[in-house]
Amino acid sequence: MFDSVDDVVGALGRQGYICGKNIGTVVYLATMLEKPVLVEGPAGVGKTELAKVVAQASRRRLIRLQCYEGLDEAKALYEWEYSKQLLYTQILKEKFAEAMAGSTTLKDAAERVGREDSVFFSERFIVPRPLLRAIQADHPTLLLIDEVDKSDPEFEAFLLEVLSDFQVTVPEVGTLESKHKPLVFLTSNDAREMSDALKRRCLHLYIDFPDSDLECRILEAKVPGVEQRLAADLVAMMQRLRKLDLKKTPSISETLDWARALLALNAKQLDEGLVRDTLNVILKYEGDIKKAHGELGKLLVKKAEEPAPAAPPATPAKKGVLH
Amino acid sequence: MQQKIVEFTNLLRKSGIRVSMAESIDAFVSIDELSLDDREVFRDALRATMVKRSEDIPTFDQLFDLYWSAFYDNLRGAFDSAVGSMGGEFDLEKLLQAIQQGLQNLEGQSDLDLSELAKALLTQDLSQLEQLIRQAAQGAGTERIENMLQIGFFTRRTLEQMDAEGAGRQLRDLARQLRESGMPDAQVDALLDLIDKFLEALRQAVRNYTERELQQRNFDYMEKFRRESLLEKSFYNLTEEEIRKMREVVARLAQRIKNVLSIRRRRLKRGKLDLHTMLRRNAGHGGVPFELIFKERRKERPKLVILCDVSSSVANVSRFMLQFMYSLQECFTKIRSFVFVAELGEVTPLFKERDISLAIDRALEGGDTINVYTRSNFGHAFHYFWQNFLAAVDNKTTVLILGDARNNYNDPRGWCLRDIHNKAKDVVWLNPESPSAWGFGDSVMDKYLPYIDVAEECRNLKQLSRIVDRLVL
Numbered sequence: 001m002f003d004s005v006d007d008v009v010g011a012l013g014r015q016g017y018i019c020g021k022n023i024g025t026v027v028y029l030a031t032m033l034e035k036p037v038l039v040e041g042p043a044g045v046g047k048t049e050l051a052k053v054v055a056q057a058s059r060r061r062l063i064r065l066q067c068y069e070g071l072d073e074a075k076a077l078y079e080w081e082y083s084k085q086l087l088y089t090q091i092l093k094e095k096f097a098e099a100m101a102g103s104t105t106l107k108d109a110a111e112r113v114g115r116e117d118s119v120f121f122s123e124r125f126i127v128p129r130p131l132l133r134a135i136q137a138d139h140p141t142l143l144l145i146d147e148v149d150k151s152d153p154e155f156e157a158f159l160l161e162v163l164s165d166f167q168v169t170v171p172e173v174g175t176l177e178s179k180h181k182p183l184v185f186l187t188s189n190d191a192r193e194m195s196d197a198l199k200r201r202c203l204h205l206y207i208d209f210p211d212s213d214l215e216c217r218i219l220e221a222k223v224p225g226v227e228q229r230l231a232a233d234l235v236a237m238m239q240r241l242r243k244l245d246l247k248k249t250p251s252i253s254e255t256l257d258w259a260r261a262l263l264a265l266n267a268k269q270l271d272e273g274l275v276r277d278t279l280n281v282i283l284k285y286e287g288d289i290k291k292a293h294g295e296l297g298k299l300l301v302k303k304a305e306e307p308a309p310a311a312p313p314a315t316p317a318k319k320g321v322l323h
Numbered sequence: 324m325q326q327k328i329v330e331f332t333n334l335l336r337k338s339g340i341r342v343s344m345a346e347s348i349d350a351f352v353s354i355d356e357l358s359l360d361d362r363e364v365f366r367d368a369l370r371a372t373m374v375k376r377s378e379d380i381p382t383f384d385q386l387f388d389l390y391w392s393a394f395y396d397n398l399r400g401a402f403d404s405a406v407g408s409m410g411g412e413f414d415l416e417k418l419l420q421a422i423q424q425g426l427q428n429l430e431g432q433s434d435l436d437l438s439e440l441a442k443a444l445l446t447q448d449l450s451q452l453e454q455l456i457r458q459a460a461q462g463a464g465t466e467r468i469e470n471m472l473q474i475g476f477f478t479r480r481t482l483e484q485m486d487a488e489g490a491g492r493q494l495r496d497l498a499r500q501l502r503e504s505g506m507p508d509a510q511v512d513a514l515l516d517l518i519d520k521f522l523e524a525l526r527q528a529v530r531n532y533t534e535r536e537l538q539q540r541n542f543d544y545m546e547k548f549r550r551e552s553l554l555e556k557s558f559y560n561l562t563e564e565e566i567r568k569m570r571e572v573v574a575r576l577a578q579r580i581k582n583v584l585s586i587r588r589r590r591l592k593r594g595k596l597d598l599h600t601m602l603r604r605n606a607g608h609g610g611v612p613f614e615l616i617f618k619e620r621r622k623e624r625p626k627l628v629i630l631c632d633v634s635s636s637v638a639n640v641s642r643f644m645l646q647f648m649y650s651l652q653e654c655f656t657k658i659r660s661f662v663f664v665a666e667l668g669e670v671t672p673l674f675k676e677r678d679i680s681l682a683i684d685r686a687l688e689g690g691d692t693i694n695v696y697t698r699s700n701f702g703h704a705f706h707y708f709w710q711n712f713l714a715a716v717d718n719k720t721t722v723l724i725l726g727d728a729r730n731n732y733n734d735p736r737g738w739c740l741r742d743i744h745n746k747a748k749d750v751v752w753l754n755p756e757s758p759s760a761w762g763f764g765d766s767v768m769d770k771y772l773p774y775i776d777v778a779e780e781c782r783n784l785k786q787l788s789r790i791v792d793r794l795v796l
Contacts, residue, residue, distance in 0.1 A: 033352060086608060
C-alpha cells in the first residue's frame with residue numbers, strides 16, 4: 001500500500017494533511033505490521049482527521065465508531081432486530097400452521113419449531129454495528145474508534161478481544177471472520193488512562209502541537225487565500241499564546257478558524273484592535289480571554305522586536321520538495 | 324543490533340517505563356520493516372512500539388539520545404580527528420593500500436596473527452569496534468559504576484579486558500615486519516604514528532563510554548527519586564521545586580482515584596427492575612420485555628466541609644489536601660472550605676472564581692478574611708464556626724479538619740467540636756504529627772479525640788492519598 005515512510009508523508013500531504021516524519025513512520029508501521037494505532041494528544045491537533053485522511057490515501061472505506069459513556073456491545077458490534085423478527089412471525093403465522101400440521105403431541109410440535117428456529121436467528125435479522133461492519137466488509141476498511149477514553153472500562157476489555165483476532169462469535173450463527181483485516185485507529189483525549197493491555201497491543205502515536213514551521217505549512221495548505229506575511233504573524237502569535245497558562249490551549253483547528261475569520265474580515269495584518277476583537281475565535285473561556293488581553297501588549301511588542309517570524313514563509317517552499 | 328535493543332529496553336525499564344515482552348518484539352519486527360538510515364524514523368519506530376504513555380516520552384527521548392546517538396558519533400569523531408592530526412601530506416587511502424600490498428607480500432612468510440581489536444583498528448571498522456568496547460565493558464562490570472571517581476578505574480579495566488596493549492604490540496610488530504619486507508621508511512613511520520593515534524582515540528572512546536554509563540545510571544537514580552520519594556517525603560521540609568513537582572503528583576493521584584471510582588460506581592449499578600422505563604423502551608416490541616432495564620443504584624456523594632489550619636507549621640499539608648479535594652470535586656455534592664489560625668473565615672468563593680492552584684495560594688494567605696499572622700487557637704476557631712456556620716453541617720456532611728492541634732495553651736472548647744460531631748455524618752481529623760505526640764505539650768488532640776470518628780496521621784502524600792481514597796469510596 002505504502003512503500004516507505006516518505007511515501008506516507010507524501011500521500012497524506014496530497015490529501016491536504018501536512019505532517020512530520022513521526023506520524024508517517026507510525027502510519028507506515030501500522031500498515032506493515034497490521035497493528036492498531038492509538039493516537040493521543042491535545043484536542044484539535046488532527047487526530048480524527050489523520051484517520052480520515054489515511055483512509056482516503058489508502059483507498060479504504062472509513063467506518064467510524066464514536067465512543068461515549070454507556071456504549072455497549074449491542075451498539076458497537078451487533079444486535080438482533082427484535083421488531084423485524086416479531087413482524088416475520090406475524091406474517092409467517094400461516095406457514096407455521098402448515099409446518100405444525102400433523103403433529104400430534106406437544107413434544108413433536110416443539111421439535112418441529114426447533115428445527116426451524118435457525119430461520120429467525122440468521123444473519124438476516126442481525127443489525128450490524130460498526131465493529132461487525134468492519135469485520136464483514138467486502139473491501140478493505142479503516143476502522144476509526146473515536147474518543148475511546150470516553151467509553152467504559154468494560155467496553156475496553158471487550159474491544160481488546162475484537163482487536164486481537166478480528167473475529168466475532170455470534171452464538172446462534174457461528175463465528176464471523178474478517179475478509180480483510182481492517183486498519184484500526186483509536187483516538188484518545190486522555191480523559192482517562194487506557195489499560196496497559198490495550199496499549200500493549202497498539203502502536204502509540206502522540207501528536208503534539210506543531211512547531212511554527214509545520215503550522216505555517218498546514219495553514220497554507222488548509223487556508224489557501226491567506227497571505228504569507230499574515231500567516232507567519234498569526235502562527236507566531238499562536239505559538240506564544242500556547243506558552244501562556246491557559247485553561248484550554250488553542251490548537252491547530254483554532255489557528256485555521258482564526259485564519260479563516262481574518263480572511264473573511266479582509267485583514268492584511270495583525271494589529272492590537274483586530275486581535276482584541278477576534279480573540280474569542282481562538283480562546284473559549286472568559287478567563288483565558290481576559291488573561292490574553294492582559295498579555296496582549298507583550299505578545300505584540302515581542303513580535304515587532306524579533307524579525308524571526310518573517311523567516312518561516314521562506315522555508316515552506318524548500319520543504320515542499322518533501323512531497 | 325538485537326543485543327543493543329534488548330539493552331536499551333532494559334534501560335527503559337530501569338527508568339520506570341514499562342515495556343512488555345510483546346512490545347520489544349514489536350520493536351524488532353518494526354525495525355525489520357524500515358530502512359535504518361534515518362535516525363529519526365528509527366526513534367519514532369521504537370517510540371511507537373515501546374512507549375505507550377505520553378508522560379514517558381521526554382524520558383524516552385533523553386535516554387534515546389544518551390544510548391543511541393552520542394556514542395557512535397563520538398567514536399567516529401575521535402578517529403576522524405586522529406586521522407586529521409596526521410598532517411597535511413598524509414593520505415590514509417594510500418597508506419592502507421600500501422599496507423594491503425605489504426600484507427600480501429608477507430603472506431605465508433610470517434606467523435602474524437592479529438587480534439579482532441587490532442584488525443578493527445587497522446581497518447577502522449567502527450561498528451565492530453563499538454561491539455568490542457561494549458563486550459569489554461560488560462566483562463569489566465562497568466554497569467556497576469557509581470560515581471565520578473571510578474571512571475578512570477573502569478576505563479582501565481575495560482581497556483585491559485579488550486587487551487588494547489596487546490593489540491598495540493601486534494600492530495607495531497606488523498609495522499616492523501612491513502619495514503623488513505621493504506616498505507619505505509616514511510610510510511612505516513606514518514603507520515607507527517597512526518597506530519599511536521588510534522590507540523589514543525580508542526582510550527578516549529572507552530573513557531567516553533564509561534562516562535555515559537555513569538550518566539545513565541544517574542538518570543535511573545534521579546527518575547526513581549522523583550517518582551517514589553516524593554510520595555513519602557514529609558510535607559514539613561519541601562523545597563519550592565518539590566512543591567511544584569508535588570502538585571503534578573497530586574493531580575495524577577487524583578486522576579487515578581477518579582478512574583478507579585468510575586469502575587466501582589458501575590459495579591453498583593445493578594439495582595431493582597425499572598418497570599416504568601422498561602415498558603416504554605419495549606413498546607416497539609409490542610410490550611414484550613425483550614430488554615430489561617434496571618434502576619441505577621447511586622452511591623450517595625458526601626458533602627464536605629473542610630477546616631484547614633493555615634498557620635505556617637502546617638501550610639503545606641493544607642495546600643495539598645485542598646488541591647486533592649478540589650481535584651476530586653465531582654465526587655462530592657458540595658465542598659465548603661474554611662481556613663483558620665485563630666480567626667476563621669470561609670474561602671469557598673475563591674475556588675469558584677479562580678483555578679485551583681491560584682485559589683489555594685490565596686486561601687493560604689487567609690483569603691482576605693482572616694489574619695494569618697497570629698498564634699493558633701483551635702478553640703476560638705471552632706467556637707466561631709459553631710456560632711456562624713453550624714447550619715452548613717448536616718447528617719450527610721463529612722467534616723474534614725486539618726491541623727496539628729497545637730493550641731498554645733488556650734481553651735480547647737471541645738464542646739464546640741462535640742456539637743459539630745453530633746450533627747455531622749463523620750468528623751475526620753488529619754494531623755501531621757505522629758500519634759505518639761498527640762496530647763503532649765500544648766497539643767490538645769486528646770481533648771478532641773472523643774468527638775472524632777477518624778483521626779489519622781497525615782505527614783506525606785502516601786498517607787494523604789490513602790485517606791482520600793477511603794473518604795470518597
